[in-house]
Amino acid sequence: MPTLRYRRPSFDSPARCQARHAHLLPERIMFRYFVEKLSCWFERTEQRRANDFLASSSDIAELERRMRSMESTGSPT
Template identity: 55%
Template sequence: MFAYFLEKLGQWIERAEEQRRHDYLAQASDLADVEQRMRRIERNGYSF
């Protein structure tokens, strides 16, 4: 039961991170901004 809970919690966290990344990229004003934000994510992780 505990393993199931941890698995579901992990999935929830992954979805939340994916949504946060999507929202951050969606705020870009143009393609160059999207690319810059993608590089920032790759370089620094989720520090936005």
């Protein structure tokens, strides 16, 4: 029966890890930038949609009803 040896996991130092993945840094920065821009775009679109929904109210009572509806559901319906 072969003997099993315990191998301690090797942990790289942060500097060594950064050096090994240095070529990925521009891609990570671009991906993070893209995600942030996409998130902002979605937020602006949702805000514009909510504003349009509220602005299309015919009177103050309907506006208040729509505002309560948005507070409870979180989105225009």
